[in-house]
Amino acid sequence: MRIVSHVRRVQGRRRLVGAAVALVALVATACGAGGSGAGGSEAGLRVLVEAGGHAELQPVADAYEKETGTKVTFVELPYDGLYDRLSSELSSGSVSFDVAALDAIWLKSFAAAVKPLDGLFTDEVKADLFPALLTEAKVDGAYVGMPVWTNAEILYYRKDLFDDPANKSAFKARFGYDLVPPKTWQQFSDAAQFFTGKGRYGTDVKGAVETEYLATLLQAGATDMVLTGDGKVDLDNPAALTALDFYAGLNTKLKVSPPGAAQVDWAAAQNLYNQGKTAMLRFWAHAYTQIPADSPAKGKTGVTVLPAGPAGTAAVPGAWYLSVPKATGNAEGAEKFIEFAYQHNDLGVQTTLGLAARKSALQKYEKQPGHENLTALIAALDAPATAPRPANAKWQQIVDTVLIPMLQKAVVPGADNAALLKEAQAKTESLLK
Template sequence: MRMIRKIVGALTALTVCGSLAACGASNADGKTLSILVEGGSPAETVAKDTAAGFEKLTGYNVKVDTVPYSGLYDKLKAETMSRRGVHDVAFIDVGWFPALKKGLLPVEDVLSQGELNDLMPMLRDGGTFDGHLLGVPTWTNSKVLLYRKDLFSDPANKKAFKQRYGYELTVPKTWDQYRDVAKFFTHDGMYGTGMIGATGSDSVTGWLEFATQAGADGLVVDKNGKVDLTDGSYAKALEYMRELVKDGSIPADYLSLGTSEISNLFNQGKLAMQLTWSHFYKSSASELGEDKVGAAPMIGGSAGVGAIPGPWYESILSNSNKQEIAKDYLKYMYGQNERYMTSLGVAARRSVFSKYENKSGYAHLKALEATLDSPQTQNRPAIRAWTEIETEVLSPLVQKVLKNGNAEAELAKAQKKVEGILG
């Protein structure tokens, strides 16, 4: 049997002699499991905080190596293509699976059916390719709406909004409401909302989320494998983003703003709303106070609420010569999943969400759960060339259209470029 039996036995032994070291186990033979994570991320924090516990149980030292997010994919791609891997386990963004899958070990035997059933929606499907689960989920996430509760509840604001727009000021649920509220709160140095316009995956995600709310199904590549950028939903999404720009409801330097910059503006009291990853609620509530920050599900377009999940997984590199102990490490970390909730504000297990969703400091969880359960919420396409398509075609497309390009014309060009990449 695998090392998991040793773990069970060790748990029993710990009640007798306090630690495996006291019972004679040690790392004297140099046994080391190498883990690759994003530097400065909760993954690094949790990996380091749990390393001593795993060593006590197994005798294996956990060596945590870090790489910035911007270089992590390239590092993993090089390792998975190599005949000799440097690392045994790595943290992987869901969008990287299609390109890395040939270098990853199937891990469906790590978790029991009950443990798999405890995973949040779409996590199992997001990590499954060619019938194999290629990673154990660590957390799931999506964009939600964060807003200034104190501004929305202010009687003067309520009165002025109704006089101007003819209906009650409320937390927006639709495109029209979101646009009206954004215009209303734009005055005296405050903007109604922000927009991620900087080059990169988050600007693409923001656009595709509006597209899925407008009815896109399959996101760029439909379920039949056809590129569908000219179906209308993508143009509607870009046009809606252009309307927010023309309204002046977002900062003028939006083309240089990323997720962190927009979050900082919100925390500084310069934005009334932001559509952002749910875990940013914790920092905003800490900076402004829980009484001033609210969280609601993602807004919806003509097709309803929709978002793009952003889950991460722990995977085993198939080049590793320590695959069995690596599987035990994934099993062990599944048991430590609550640590991601306390450090980041999101996790992978339903049971962990249930435990925290009514606690102070976690008001974003119900908004996240509602968004993940929405019919139009869908994963990015599971295609090998996705990173190339996103970087070379989609990100420049968003910037060009927002600068005043013709949405339909640029989408037609992008359609041909993506078709060319996919062959």
């Protein structure tokens, strides 16, 4: 009897808990709190985009909705997550988006799962896009993505230091020529040495990322960027050695960069410059508008193209492309949006990143105050030696397992760069077998 009475006492409490559970279940099975969904046709057009690039496309989406009445919903994901999501959805053959913003290096991997956009690439369109972007957009004979914005590395320098009369005269006395924003590797090395000291370094050397070395490779006159057009490895060559000697030598021989170069990546390099710890920074063009208001570099930064090596200046484009998955049920709407995005490409320049893909869009703003970086960006993308990264599905693997480890070893004093290149060549060949 005692247990039965206990049961009755407990019953009241349990009914209350049951009601609460039912309420939560009801709420949970509803549509979620994030507004209109990305899983149904009511969404209009769904665009999958890396979180950082969302701002670039928002004005285009707003204008598109205003003109066509079609709502554009963005699915924002972190960079690595975006790749995973694309891989899983495209391989499952069922997608939750109509348009995807793809990083240039992913185009080859996803080319088979996206629709060719050849019809959008008229002669007029091609004439307004940088050659490197056109090359990159074409995979296996078809244009698989429309460039929506592009970045490239440019040189940032502290104008206040370069314009200081005392620095000018001291530099001339030491090196025998005027102190000016560096145009060549030699001038860059001299300026970096000159500004190193008293708690500041001339520049940084990045061991944890590869793109800057690839740009240096092009400046050195390499005919191929790691891989030849037919997929053979071409890394153990004189141009690659010249580039690596210059790139790593800034740290190992000239010692013009902060310690720990092997771990320096984009964020670290940008931080060092924004903190006033380096006088020059080789970095992506978008960062010009992102120097914090309380940074010693704010308002004192000049920009120009990367210093020229034996083959002149050169950069590696960091472009993003809009593509249409074959599995979408709204391919027509997706293509229409991409065409609209191309036509209104200049809207991207007015966003926080301030980037676009069309020459005319960048040229429209380059003379306006606050957009001084665009002149350098255009020059970098138009440079004859500028070239895109190889279209190879294993490119990211080559970067992660060969190029970055090679650079991290090369920036350590005493490194044998020739041996490192030979080793990298062999490792890459093995990867591609």
